[in-house]
Amino acid sequence: xxxxxxxxxxxxxxxxxxxxxxxxxxxxxxxxxxxxxxxxxxxxxxxxxxxxxxxxxxxxxxxxxxxxxxxxxxxxxxxxxxxxxxxxxxxxxxxxxxxxxxxxxxxxxxxxxxxxxxxxxxxxxxxxxxxxxxxxxxxxxxxxxxxxxxxxxxxxxxxxxxxxxxxxxxxxxxxxxxxxxxxxxxxxxxxxxxxxxxxxxxxxxxxxxxxxxxxxxxxxxxxxxxxxxxxxxxxxxxxxxxxxxxxxxxxxxxxxxxxxxxxxxxxxxxxxxxxxxxxxxxxxxxxxxxxxxxxxxxxxxxxxxxxxxxxxxxxxxxxxxxxxxxx
Amino acid sequence: xxxxxxxxxxxxxxxxxxxxxxxxxxxxxxxxxxxxxxxxxxxxxxxxxxxxxxxxxxxxxxxxxxxxxxxxxxxxxxxxxxxxxxxxxxxxxxxxxxxxxxxxxxxxxxxxxxxxxxxxxxxxxxxxxxxxxxxxxxxxxxxxxxxxxxxxxxxxxxxxxxxxxxxxxxxxxxxxxxxxxxxxxxxxxxxxxxxxxxxxxxxxxxxxxxxxxxxxxxxxxxxxxxxxxxxxxxxxxxxxxxxxxxxxxxxxxxxxxxxxxxxxxxxxxxxx
Numbered sequence: 070x071x072x073x074x075x076x077x078x079x080x081x082x083x084x085x086x087x088x089x090x091x092x093x094x095x096x097x098x099x100x101x102x103x104x105x106x107x108x109x110x111x112x113x114x115x116x117x118x119x120x121x122x123x124x125x126x127x128x129x130x131x132x133x134x135x136x137x138x139x140x141x142x143x144x145x146x147x148x149x150x151x152x153x154x155x156x157x158x159x160x161x162x163x164x165x166x167x168x169x170x171x172x173x174x175x176x177x178x179x180x181x182x183x184x185x186x187x188x189x190x191x192x193x194x195x196x197x198x199x200x201x202x203x204x205x206x207x208x209x210x211x212x213x214x215x216x217x218x219x220x221x222x223x224x225x226x227x228x229x230x231x232x233x234x235x236x237x238x239x240x241x242x243x244x245x246x247x248x249x250x251x252x253x254x255x256x257x258x259x260x261x262x263x264x265x266x267x268x269x270x271x272x273x274x275x276x277x278x279x280x281x282x283x284x285x286x287x288x289x290x291x292x293x294x295x296x297x298x299x300x301x302x303x304x305x306x307x308x309x310x311x312x313x314x315x316x317x318x319x320x321x322x323x324x325x326x327x328x329x330x331x332x333x334x335x336x337x338x339x340x341x342x343x344x345x346x347x348x349x350x351x352x353x354x355x356x357x358x359x360x361x362x363x364x365x366x367x368x369x370x371x372x373x374x375x376x377x378x379x380x381x382x383x384x385x386x387x388x389x390x391x392x393x394x395x396x
Numbered sequence: 397x398x399x400x401x402x403x404x405x406x407x408x409x410x411x412x413x414x415x416x417x418x419x420x421x422x423x424x425x426x427x428x429x430x431x432x433x434x435x436x437x438x439x440x441x442x443x444x445x446x447x448x449x450x451x452x453x454x455x456x457x458x459x460x461x462x463x464x465x466x467x468x469x470x471x472x473x474x475x476x477x478x479x480x481x482x483x484x485x486x487x488x489x490x491x492x493x494x495x496x497x498x499x500x501x502x503x504x505x506x507x508x509x510x511x512x513x514x515x516x517x518x519x520x521x522x523x524x525x526x527x528x529x530x531x532x533x534x535x536x537x538x539x540x541x542x543x544x545x546x547x548x549x550x551x552x553x554x555x556x557x558x559x560x561x562x563x564x565x566x567x568x569x570x571x572x573x574x575x576x577x578x579x580x581x582x583x584x585x586x587x588x589x590x591x592x593x594x595x596x597x598x599x600x601x602x603x604x605x606x607x608x609x610x611x612x613x614x615x616x617x618x619x620x621x622x623x624x625x626x627x628x629x630x631x632x633x634x635x636x637x638x639x640x641x642x643x644x645x646x647x648x649x650x651x652x653x654x655x656x657x658x659x660x661x662x663x664x665x666x667x668x
Binding site for chain 2: 275300
């Protein structure tokens with residue numbers, strides 16, 4: 070066997086190994102998350118174990134706060150998924166995660182409500198209407214939005230958007246920390262994600278298709294709406310799902326501007342806490358390894374992961390049904 | 397074109413009492429540039445109604461530019477400049493206040509590479525109809541069927557109109573779908589820009605037969621690099637070279653008694 074062939078084989082192995090590495094890392098992260106999540110739902114069992122309780126102060130506090138849960142892990146699962154009070158950090162511990170889910174859904178929905186329509190309009194304009202000179206300037210300018218540190222967005226929401234909305238629109242009905250400001254600013258943050266990716270896929274639609282429509286007497290707008298957007302739909306949907314994942318996972322903006330008190334509400338004017346904001350809140354303190362608070366982190370983290378994962382899978386299904394393949 | 401001469405050449409083409417050889421399109425001193433590069437250097441010709449006019453010439457001679465100028469598709473390409481006039485039933489298509497969308501609606505086009513939309517066969521044909529008119533379900537169905545029959549595609553697709561994507565058809569079927577799509581909006585003129593160059597001989601023969609039938613109702617202009625095709629299907633032939641019209645006349649004359657030496661050289665295969 071020649072030297073060239075041997076080198077090629079080693080190169081092939083190196084490539085395979087690096088591909089494998091990313092798979093291994095992903096699996097490891099999911100496994101770690103799953104392991105710690107199980108630890109959370111085992112809390113009632115640990116609290117029922119006298120040997121563990123005698124050496125662990127936090128388990129003693131758990132026993133005192135929630136004697137009803139001791140030895141009943143199923144009850145904890147039920148509470149986690151169905152109850153609407155989340156207070157694991159207080160002495161009166163309740164583990165209903167729904168307020169965090171509500172906060173996350175509320176802020177993300179507002180963000181998508183801003184980013185998807187504006188981002189799509191910007192993408193249609195840039196791809197189908199803007200002269201090259203305009204696109205060459207506007208696109209990088211939009212993408213700068215994605216490069217602004219999220220902490221800056223957070224302060225922008227907290228110190229500008231909220232006071233502005235209080236002074237001019239809602240008055241004192243708007244809480245100092247609220248879902249609305251955080252959602253709006255988060256929408257601006259993910260807007261370039263929607264517009265830039267959508268514009269890329271729209272420009273990838275073959276010119277032939279556009280000419281075919283023009284030759285039938287279509288206007289620019291009709292070409293954009295009836296030919297280009299449907300043909301680019303799968304990419305556009307992917308951009309929106311990516312934007313949604315960013316919004317759901319976004320932390321600094323919501324921690325600063327939406328607040329840190331879990332609130333079972335659909336009112337965007339109120340203070341809410343998202344899953345990510347709760348994780349920040351706990352991580353900021355010196356939470357000891359293995360403690361009750363520590364375990365809640367992984368339970369809500371797993372929920373976040375599972376949520377975005379399910380959304381991704383669903384969107385792939387939906388897109389496959391509606392997209393128009395042109396390749 | 398002298399009507400008497402025309403009638404003597406092909407008496408069988410007289411149809412519906414329309415005198416043969418009436419020009420539907422008049423191209424007058426048409427000049428087109430791509431940036432600084434001239435593509436047409438002053439072309440003048442008249443395209444007769446309900447006939448097939450072939451435009452032949454070597455690559456880069458401006459034949460595609462000519463047909464794309466007729467339905468104002470050229471101006472979609474950045475940097476194109478057009479001078480001269482294209483008269484459609486006496487109206488200058490480049491005159492002030494003329495909407496290119498309206499022009500393209502009355503002068504349809506089929507492209508070199510079949511370009512069906514990634515939609516169902518039905519939606520491909522209905523596309524143009526949906527743009528311009530609000531039609532009831534039944535009328536839309538009828539028009540789609542009529543257009544597909546005109547394009548000799550109906551029998552092959554009628555069972556799968558809504559389920560089959562236009563892109564799942566064979567190349568020749570795709571091109572006939574594109575013809576059906578263009579016919580559905582009932583244009584008066586159909587421009588075909590090398591419609592068979594991406595097709596096999598059998599598909600090509602089908603499209604040629606189809607054109608022969610369409611001639612009864614439509615004026616056709618076909619760009620082709622294939623001289624046999626021009627000789628087979630067309631009534632009139634225009635020979636372009638370097639952006640200029642070298643010769644234009646009844647196909648039989650152009651191919652058997654060319655007046656210009658360059659035409660003769662081209663059709664006998666000495667260049668191009």
